[in-house]
Amino acid sequence: MNSDANSETFHVQTVVIGAGVVGLAIARKLAHEGREVLVLEAGPRFGEGLSSRNSEVVHGGLYYPEGSLKATLCVQGRRALYEYCETRHLPFRKCGKWIVAQGGEVERLTQIQDQARKNGVELDLLGGRSLLKQLPQVVADAALHSPETGIVDSHALMLSLLGELESAGGQLICQAPVEQVVNDSDGCYGLTVGGAEPCLLKATEVVNSAGLGAVPLVSNWEGMPANSLPTQRFARGVYFSYSGQHPFKSLIYPVPEPGGLGVHLTLDMAGQARFGPDVEWIDAPDYSVDPERAKAFAKSIRKWWPELDPDRLQPAYAGVRPKLHGPDQSFADFRIDGPDVHGLEGVVHLFGIESPGLTSSLAIADHVAGILKP
Numbered sequence: 001m002n003s004d005a006n007s008e009t010f011h012v013q014t015v016v017i018g019a020g021v022v023g024l025a026i027a028r029k030l031a032h033e034g035r036e037v038l039v040l041e042a043g044p045r046f047g048e049g050l051s052s053r054n055s056e057v058v059h060g061g062l063y064y065p066e067g068s069l070k071a072t073l074c075v076q077g078r079r080a081l082y083e084y085c086e087t088r089h090l091p092f093r094k095c096g097k098w099i100v101a102q103g104g105e106v107e108r109l110t111q112i113q114d115q116a117r118k119n120g121v122e123l124d125l126l127g128g129r130s131l132l133k134q135l136p137q138v139v140a141d142a143a144l145h146s147p148e149t150g151i152v153d154s155h156a157l158m159l160s161l162l163g164e165l166e167s168a169g170g171q172l173i174c175q176a177p178v179e180q181v182v183n184d185s186d187g188c189y190g191l192t193v194g195g196a197e198p199c200l201l202k203a204t205e206v207v208n209s210a211g212l213g214a215v216p217l218v219s220n221w222e223g224m225p226a227n228s229l230p231t232q233r234f235a236r237g238v239y240f241s242y243s244g245q246h247p248f249k250s251l252i253y254p255v256p257e258p259g260g261l262g263v264h265l266t267l268d269m270a271g272q273a274r275f276g277p278d279v280e281w282i283d284a285p286d287y288s289v290d291p292e293r294a295k296a297f298a299k300s301i302r303k304w305w306p307e308l309d310p311d312r313l314q315p316a317y318a319g320v321r322p323k324l325h326g327p328d329q330s331f332a333d334f335r336i337d338g339p340d341v342h343g344l345e346g347v348v349h350l351f352g353i354e355s356p357g358l359t360s361s362l363a364i365a366d367h368v369a370g371i372l373k374p
Contacts, residue, residue: 237277
């Protein structure tokens with residue numbers, strides 16, 4: 001990064017805004033292509049936003065419409081992520097996932113199976129004695145098995161991405177919120193950076209991977225076409241941990257619900273169980289967890305696991321999904337907007353990067369690099 005002593009303006013080739021798993025994956029990819037890359041993170045540490053408030057599930061790519069970015073990048077990203085973790089000895093486990101259904105929900109399983117097949121993902125549909133043998137503790141009429149679903153240590157993943165970024169000459173600066181961006185007449189972009197050490201930056205390329213802050217940033221971008229600004233909504237999902245022993249080795253999901261995949265059982269790398277997230281539409285990001293929500297969790301979980309002990313549910317954490325649609329709409333794709341959308345060369349905005357963003361992170365990085373073209 002070069003500086004102009006007269007104006008105290010620093011010059012850098014590429015700025016990535018946001019140091020979550022997606023931002024770090026993009027920055028690593030661009031640095032490996034030979035760019036000078038600077039990552040600016042508003043918070044005190046990397047990965048403390050969306051990337052630390054999810055289920056850490058490596059998704060199979062089952063639910064998303066064929067040809068959508070979520071479908072394509074999830075499948076590509078899953079394969080790349082498993083390979084990345086295996087070659088670098090990062091903690092992950094391909095533990096598989098079951099989607100369980102009762103009564104009238106069974107028809108929904110065949111729809112999910114058909115959609116998954118269109119996305120190149122094969123699922124096994126089980127019922128009767130075959131299902132009872134696999135899931136003796138679960139009450140269900142039928143279930144889909146996704147063997148490619150798994151879990152990953154997201155913090156270890158981000159540490160690895162950051163290490164490779166820095167080895168390639170890139171740099172991360174935390175507590176450096178980008179407050180405003182201006183399209184300069186010289187073809188660069190001027191970034192006003194706040195925080196403990198405010199400064200001005202000029203960059204040839206800017207990638208907006210700010211998560212919940214991606215849409216507000218565009219609102220403070222002079223010269224950005226007004227019609228390129230999406231409407232963002234927020235859906236909070238809370239998690240409850242489950243203390244002590246449990247009988248499960250795989251993830252257990254109900255059929256999806258509007259806005260999410262339903263309250264499901266996930267596992268961490270130590271085998272500890274947790275349940276969530278639910279869906280609550282809110283007006284602004286709020287990470288509080290109401291302990292009283294445990295009652296609704298227990299009621300939902302007991303439909304398929306009657307032996308659940310509600311007293312062992314403990315409030316864990318909450319995440320907020322950046323939604324590009326409301327509660328009355330069934331699907332909104334990732335938005336990865338390049339110059340063909342907003343007309344600004346060297347600029348990419350990422351909007352609505354919720355689940356399966358973690359799974360898709362390496363594929364998203366390749367996609368962004370393809371838009372920028374070295």
